[in-house]
Amino acid sequence: QSALTQPASVSGSPGQSITISCTGTSSDVGNYNLVSWYQHHPGKAPKFMIYEVSKRPSGVSNRFSGSKSGHTASLTISGLQAEDEADYYCCSYAGSSTLVFGGGTRLTVL
């Protein structure tokens, strides 16, 4: 059960769009449409942003969107805002009632 692979960091200017990738295997991301994404401002509780690959919970801005192709899931944030600066984690169901997280991506808004 290895961690999903995410880029360590991404950056973008206000108003731009960025995409964070999350690569797994046929045992997790590639086999289930059960990928979720979390926003984490250090020192605070993580916030649930996307579930089942592309669904947004109520209250989450439509600037956040998710997708998946093969073994790689992606989170896209459009119209970047200063408050989007945070760490982002993907999470996938990995079978047998277990979960696996990605290593996390630090988003910097320039």
Next chain:
Amino acid sequence: QVQLQESGPGLVKSSETLSLTCTVSGGSISSSSYHWGWIRQPPGKGLEWIGSIYYSGTAFYNMSLKSRVTISVDTSKTQFSLKLISVTAADTAVYFCARQGWGDAYSVIDCWGQGTLVTVSS
């Protein structure tokens, strides 16, 4: 609105047992719609799922930690607990308790505690 709060020692000696409790308020720990989980974040590193438990007592664990972890639930106290034996410095982390969904929503972690730092000392 459901709230979760971790409690327990912030300092544990190497080779001893780490014990944390999560108290659930504002909602039922006996709901059939949720599992109750533990997640940790070592300093400077990413999140790691430790395991989860259903109100019935059925627990699931990260295979890499399974030999050392026990998660239990006490519905009468609306609490669930984590025990990690034989700790080392590698177990130093912020430990979060959280609410996970059931079924296809299992990967949905929609409510988190604030987290508690546990340091393992030699």
